[in-house]
Every structure is written in C-alpha cells, then in structure tokens.
Amino acid sequence: MYPFNYHRPTSVRQASALLGKSEDARLLAGGHSLLPMMKQRLAQPSDLIDLGLVEGLRGIELKGRTLQIGAMMTHAEVAASDVVREAIPALAELVASIGDPHVRHRGTIGGSVANNDPNADYPAACLALEATIVTNRRRIDADEFFVDMFETALEPGEIITKIQFPVPRRAGYAKFRNPASRYPLVGVFLAKRGGTVRAAVTGAATCVFRCKEVEDALNARFAPKSLDGVTVPTDGLNSDMHAGADYRAHLIVVMAKRAASAA
Amino acid sequence: MGESGIGARVQRVEDRRFITGKGNYTDDINRPGQLHAHFVRSPHAHARIRSVGIAEAQAAPGVVAVYTGNDLRKFVPTSDDLEESPIGDLICGWLIHSKNGEPMKAGSHPAIARDTVRHVGDQVAVVIAETKRQARDAAELVEVDYEVLDAVADPLKARASGAPQVHDVATGNLVYEWELGDKAKTDEAFRNAHHVTKLNIVNNRLVPNAMEPRAAIGDYDPGTGVFTLYVTSQNPHVARLVLSAFVGIAPENKLRVIAPDVGGGFGSKIFIYAEEVVCLWAARRLARPVKWNADRSEAFLTDAHGRDHVTDAELAMDEKGKILGLRVHTTANMGAYLSTFASAVPTYLYATLLSGQYDIPAIHAEVDAVYTHTAPVDAYRGAGRPEATFVVERLVEVAAREMGIDPASFRKRNFVKKFPHQTPVIMSYDIGDYAASLNKALELIDYKGVGKRKREALKRGKLLGVGLSAYIEACGIAPSKAVGSLGAGVGLWESAEVRVNPVGTVEVLTGSHSHGQGHETTFAQLVCDRLGIPLDQVSIVHGDTDKVQFGMGTYGSRSGAVGMSAISKALDKVVAKAKKVASHLLEAAEADIEFKDGKFTVAGTDKSLDWSAVSLGAYVAHGFPSDEIEPGLKEGAFYDPVNFTFPAGCHVCECEIDLETGKTEVVNWVAVDDFGVIINPMIVEGQVHGGIAQGVGQALLEGCVYDEAGQLVTGSFNDYAMPRADDLPNFQVDVTVTPCPSNPLGIKGCGEAGAIAAPAALVNAITDALGHEDITMPATPQRVWRALQKSKMPAAAE
C-alpha cells in the first residue's frame, strides 16, 4: 500500500469538502474493494476519507412503497433486516450472498453501488428494481447511474447518502458463481412492478445491463417456462478462462429461469 | 498403554498452541536488529537483463542494501577474503540419465538471475531495508532494462523446432529422454491384443498453496561465525546439507537450520529456494538478521508447482479383458529450472507405479522432461504417483466400458493376487488385498443401487455418475541402496535418538518434520506403547539441526514407516540398556529381566522396579560394573528401509452434474485404504480427508494456467480455485489392514493416498455421468457444460 492521508469526518458536508480538496482523494466505506486494490498497489489515492463516523448515512426504513437504505449500511445489516426481508425478500437474499460473512460485515451498499464492479451483485438489484441513488446533491435513476466498468454518474465531490428501492410485486435473484473468486459469473435479478418486468444481468459484461430477450419472454407471462427456448446474443458478453461468451449467454437464461421460480 | 498407545484416538498434544494463537511460525519470529528483504521479480517470462539500476533504490528511506545476481558471485560469506569466488547456484539432487546414457541437461539456477530471466517472478534484485514497507517501496525504484525475448510455456510447444530456448545446455529444451520397462515385450503384447484402449491425458499443473506462505530469516553471529536460518522447511537437515555442500554458504558445523512450526508443506517446502540463500548471505554481509516472507502472489509465482504432464497411454487386453500390456509416453513440464528433487518426480516416482494394482506382464514408459519459461515444477502431495494412478485408473475404467465389462469386475479380474509380486517397472509389492478394499468400498457406496439413483437424479435435472479409483503408491521413501542406484544424491533413511531423563521422562529427537501431520502425538504414542509411560512424559523434538543430529525430513508419506521405525529401533536399544540397568539394580541375571507395561520384573519372582526407578538408577550409576554398564540412558538409531511400502485402496466417488449449468457436485465419497498398522486413526482419517480435498481440487477446481507469452493467468485466489467447505461432501473413510512386512511397525503411510486416489475417481464419475470420455481436468462447470453438448441424454425416468 502506498502512503495516504487519512481523514475521518463526521458530516457529509465535511466529507464532501475533503473530497473536493484533492483530485486523488477517495471515499472509504467498507473498503472491501478499495483496500485490496491499494494492497496490490493498483490504486494510489492521496487521501482516504473514511465515512465510518459520518452521520446520516445509516438506517433502513419503508416509506410507503419505497424501501430506503442508508449508504453505510453493511451487507450483513441489510440481509438481517426484517424490514428488507418483508418488503423485498429477493434483495435480502441477494445481499446475504455477497462475498463471504466477513466481507458482509464490512462492505456497504453505498460502497458497492459507487464502485460499480461489473461482477458485483447490488447493481443488478438497483437496475432491475428501478432504484434511485440519492446523493448529497441530487437523485439519480439507476438507469442513468451505472455508466461502464467501475464508472458511474457520480461527479467529483458527490457522495451517495442512500438508495431507494420501489417495492416490486415480485422479484427474484439467481447467480452462478465463479468457482475461484465466487463473484457472479452471471447474476440475474428479475423484478415485476406494475405490468412490466425488468431483468438486470451482472457479471456477464463490462457493466450491469438489462436483458431484452429475458424481459420480452417474461412480459408475456412471468414464469420460468416462458424462458424455454429463449436465447441471448453473445455480443458484448465477457469471455475469459472461466466462461466464454456463449456459456455466459446460456447461463443468463438458466439464471433467469431460477430467478423467476424464486420470485 | 491402551489409552494412548498404538491404535488409540489420542487428541493431539500440539493443538493447544495452535488453537490459542501460540504457534511459532517463521514469520512470528523476529530477531533483534532485523532487516527486511523484498525481491524485485521479473515481469517477463523470458528476457535478457541489459542492466539493473539500483542507485535510486539505494538512496530511498531505510534502505540498507540492494544486491543483484552478480553481487552474489563476488562474495563468499564464510571467507574473510572478499575476492571474487562465487557461491554456488541451486542444485537438483537427483541425477537422471537419458536412454542414450547421457546425464540430464541441467541449466544453471542462480539465486538471483545474472543475465537472463526465465520465468515471471524470477529474482532480479533484492532490496534490504529497515522495514518491510520501506523495502517494498524502494523495490519499485530499481530500474531493470530488459530485452524481452520470446517465451514458451507449453511443454509440447517447447519441443517444437524453433521454439525459444530456456537453457543453452538443453538443446530443444530437452532435460532428459528417459525410459523404463521392456519395449520389445510390450510391443509384442500389443500385437497380440484383442482390444486396445487409448487415451490422451493432461495432468493439470497445480499450485500447492500451503496456507502459510514461505518465509526465511538469515542470522549471523560474528562472534562465533555461526549462521542460523529460520525457514519454512519440511527437511531442515537437507536444507543445511545443500546450503553447505553445494551453495557454499557455510560448513555444516557453522550453519544451524531451524524449521519451527510450519503451516503446511505438501511438498512445496521440501525444496531449497533462492530467497533462503539470499537472506543468509546478506545477513553475513550486513551483519544483521535479514527476514523475508512471501506474499501469496509471490507464492503463486515462485513456489515449485506440481504435476503438469501430457501423456499418451494405451492398454492392451485379450478377449476376456485380461490386461496384456501398457504403453505410456509422457511429456513432463519441469519449468524454467530443475528444482531440488524435480527430476525424480516424473521418472522413479511415476513410471514405477504404472502397474497399479494390476498384474500387467509388459509395460514400457517413456518420459521426456522439458524446460519451459514457467515456475519450476517439483513434488506436490503424491509426486508422480497421482499422475501414474490417473493414467492407470482412467485406462482401466475406459477399457472396461469399451469392452462392456463392469469396471469393478474388470479391475478384480486383473488385480495382483499373489505376493510378493514383481512388476515390470522395478517395484516389488510386498503385501496387499486389493479385492478386500474394493469390495468394502462398493458396499459402502451402495454400488448396486447406482442405477436407481441415476434415474432419481435425472428427475431432479441431474446426471449422476460413479467412479472408482483403485490406487497404489510406493511410500516409506526409501531404501538408500535402491534410490542410490537410481540416481539419488542422498540415502533416504531416517534417524532418531531417544533420551531418557533421570526421572523417566523421555525426549525423542527425530529427523522427521511435522507440519500438520501430528508427529508430536503419534511418535509419542509409540513411546507410550513401548515404555508404558503417560503421553505427557514424552516430548518429540524436531526441526532444529542443533538439536537433532541429522535427518531426511518429511515427504513421500515416510515419517511413520521410516521415521517411526528409527524411533522403534532406538527404543529397542533403550529397553535393552534399561534391562541391563534393571538387572544390576534387582540383582538378577539380565536374561531373567522382563519388561512389560512400564515395569521390570525378575521372571518367576515378585521383584520389580518401575520405569522411573530404573531411569534414575541409570543416572545414579552407583556401583555399576563399569566394564559392562555405562551410566545414562540414551540411544540413537538410523533406520534404512529394506523396501518401499505399498499403501493401496479403493476410492469411490459419486457425483451429480447439473444439466443446465454443468456444475459438478460431489455427493458421496467412500475411501477404503490399506495403510497397514495405524497408530492414531483420528489423525490418519484427517490425512485422508485432506488428501481427497486436494484431489477433488485437482479434478474439479484447480488449474494453473500460463498464457502463450508465459504470463501466469491464475496468479491469485481470484482465478485459481481453491477447494472451499461447500465444494466438498463429508467423506466416508474406512480401512482394511494388511500389516507391512518390511518395517518393524507394519506401517505403510497415509499422507498422500487421498490426493493420489481422488482425481481418477472423480473424473471416472464425471465421464460415467456424461457417457463419454472427453473431459479434461479441472472439470470446471464450463468444461462440463461443453462436454454435455456431446452427451447422449438418457431418457428421463418415468
């Protein structure tokens, strides 16, 4: 790890000011993506701004038909929350499957969403559930938020404060893990709200995306059987030693079926 | 001593320190004034070093020294004269001759590269600083000017004409071209065959990944001129021998090697590595201790890897399925340098086991050992024997399927049934009952119910398969005469010393080294059994060349069969001496003294003395007839085995393949092993579990991959899949027993069996499920999914 300056602000305002002071400053939430990168000397922030003591970034509540989760809520807290389990059980299940128990004790929803790792679970839930990412400055639709690999719509000095999820009628998540890293090779989150189904896929490409073929099939009828015979094009899908694009395309349909039967 | 003697499930005495965080591993040790080393490593698989710029690094905060390969040449640590006189390079200790009689072509293996780097991770320079962080920070300032050269990572491509050369001395990258067996006789067997089964087999390269990364501390005492090396080693005495006699660090009497608690080895810590040499050398030069410990990333790049064979194999049968002959051609990837025992692995530890459990009249094996621009390959749990078992057990399984014979029956038909049995490939099997272990295994897996379970699984969208592996290994390595005639640079006996204290407590000094095997418990059990004293009165001392005079270390499932036999021999001498003492104390004839359950009695009388009284008597020594009895009670022994031991058994794997994803789940595992006499069943079962896990890892998960340019693709746990708890089932472990006739304890050895047996059992199960043989290890979900496309699906049961 390269040396850096460490800051521990107590308000979003202070954190934002610190973030604006240096081009190479980074926010530290759970640190379970950033610190491993820094340990490998692949990231060299000048300043780390620890959000651990910042007020107003915690809490889980259901406001009407909207589930609201503070950015610094850990995966373990979200997974164990009765509010989440009742409102969107598929989300609780997704969160309970992130990384391993120790990662879930430190990793946060805000950190995961801001990092936009192409293999992360949370972005699939955000995109399928039409989440709103709330920052210290504005509200951003999930559709606009996830731009590309490790790239989001966040601007310099902008800090995620909470994520809002509209409660769907049905939702389900299924993933197939990379045998080594245990990140999803393919993860599919399905959500049905009103009359439409959204299917978000993570792990399969450079960024989370909606899968039209799956959505079309499930919009006809929301049932695993609707996906029989559906194929997904391999264009844009990742190909690596663990899974070729064709295998990933195949797994998208299989995981969509499993998510549909779980929903 | 029933409760703690031979055969008892004694809880391990070493556990208390490990479960309370009081273990003492090399990285837990810190010496006063200690410096830290960080190695600059090559990012290229093959390059010429034009220059190494160290000025900036030398000037960095905390840096004490920066050395390159040429510095190592210019300085003899043990000499006061600092004239040019290079310390030696690393060596390979087993000389193999090619079939044309030429000795193997070993390229030089400097501790730090001098002019050429030959694999990613090769040492180019070392930075030594006050702290670990300073050393690592400064290492980034070392400027190496490389002329990048073409590289070759694939052993078959390395043999092609025009392939990049790894060492000039090895033309065509050929280290040796070796053969074993009778070619003419084997050819004849194939000419007479009714059926021939052919397979092309890739035995995948593995990274050992003991959980404790390698570490070393070099220390030098200018007052006495004594060097001390603390190191993660499975065999500290062999390390001292090599570092003295070949590398020339110091004479043995001035070099102490300590291998404290070692966090797993699996072979990878047998070898003498560059970093250890450099830490010792630098400690003298800087007159301060120098410590190095590997990151996991460095372990992936520089620990000796395992396996990596490409094999064409053929099995010839008569019309009844009786095996007539076996023909094998293997290309073994040795990596960029010959590691300490690398040359022996694909030859005498491999081809000598190609007869398996079977009576095969003719075998001919050819092995080409090849250099590539990859990390060195050497012994990894099983070392050659897993590769041999995989060849044999895949062949017999496929042969049976092709001939329409039940694979279990096919095996039974061909088992060796009479002992001793001389195979056509050197080994003479002393004892065994192969049908007994196979039958027991079939019963435990419910072999008869397989068809029903297949139909049930299919209803759940799963393809069920069952696979057998009837393995044999040659352990108890090894008779010194035999290995000497085969090219080993050392004899493979073991030593022990039993020291009885005046109060009767016992210290046993052993040349074996425990790094997970539980020697402190099992070795003590033997002592309890023989001397009739409680376990807590016995201490096992190992891992320090200043305490233990000499030893060959722990590998090849040898510590029970060879190490304990040495202890047994020393105990015999101790008891004989104690009887002498007792006869004096009891005023009886020596021939009348009986020793049982810790008590010396005079036959036919009620006169007796217990162990502690005799021990004390030996040291009090009042009135000993000095020409007959020396004071004291301490005896040593060297035990040289008269034969290898031959653990054997049968593993059966039942797996289910998810038809949609290709993911294979191991749903049941039965192991029935014959390890001869067992000292502690709990520990033996643990060894079997761990071995199976590594074998399942090889078959399903683990594969070390280099790309065309020689870059390591699987350089961390992110890409190299290690078996986790939910990848594995509970194992059903059972035994059959035929005591080994060639050592005093009847022990055969158990440490490697699981890793040897498991891959073939699992791949046989997968191919049974798939209905065809076209799958390579590791059978990842993707590979199995692709293989499923070629399978004819059985009709779903109604």
Added chain:
Amino acid sequence: MPSITITVNGREVTSEVEPRTLLVEFLREQLRLTGTHVGCDTSQCGACVVHVGGRAVKSCTTLAVQCDQAEVTTIEGLARDGVLHPMQEAFREHHGLQCGYCTPGMIMAAVDIVNRHGMPDEKTVREELDGNLCRCTGYHNIVKAILAAAEKMQGAGQPIAAE
C-alpha cells in the same frame, strides 16, 4: 501520524500508526499478537479473521485507524482465565486442525457463525465458511467441530459472544 486507541482482548492500547497500517500489521508487528495470520494478499483466505465490535472481519482488509475506539478480539483473547472457549475445545476434540495456520481465523469465523446462527445445520456451516480456506483438513472435521461446539454453546446457555 494519527494516534489510535483500541481495546484489544480487553486491554486498552494507544498507539501512533501510519494510516496505511492494516489492522493485522498492527496486531502482529506492533502488539506482537502473532496468532492472527496472513495467508493471502487478496482478502480471500480468512487466516486473518478477528472480531471487531463482536463481528468477524478480515484484519488484512481493515485499516488500524478505522478501528480507533473499537473493541478487537483475537484468537489470543478467546480463552478466558485459562479456560478454552468451547470452539477451541471442539477443534481439538474433533481434529479440526492440522498445520494450525488457518486455525485462528477459522476459529474466530466459527465463533461468529454460531453467534449469528445459534444451531446451524451442516449446509449452513459449509456456506458460512466461504471466506476461510484450509488446505489440510478437507473441512470435514472443521465442520464437525463447529456443529459440536454450537451444541455445547447452546446447551451451556452461556453468553456465546467472545466479547
């Protein structure tokens, strides 16, 4: 350099640390609590697991400065007054360790599993061990030990948290 105050195994420690110091480095190098091990550099092996605020975390992926004012328990703090924790006892009784290197992290993770799940079934234990690698045991006896300890910890009705 920032100054931090951490309660480690019930003892308050105040120390200056470079911000880039990992918790595991602080424990091993500054406090010489070498029971906590480092088995990888990519945050995957779990040899470094300790409890921070009563929860299992990877001390190799936590900065020491983040733990200012926190309570940390390491393997050295698990036994109380010389009495082994039931999880330590169970690992010994069921041969849940061989080389011992992964053991401290494994035991700390195991205590955390039982703290959260009470009486988990075998499948849950295996899944919950996702973040801990062992190369020796094949996990068979580790799983057995955790299940046995869970029963004892329940049966004893004692506070099961290490903290």
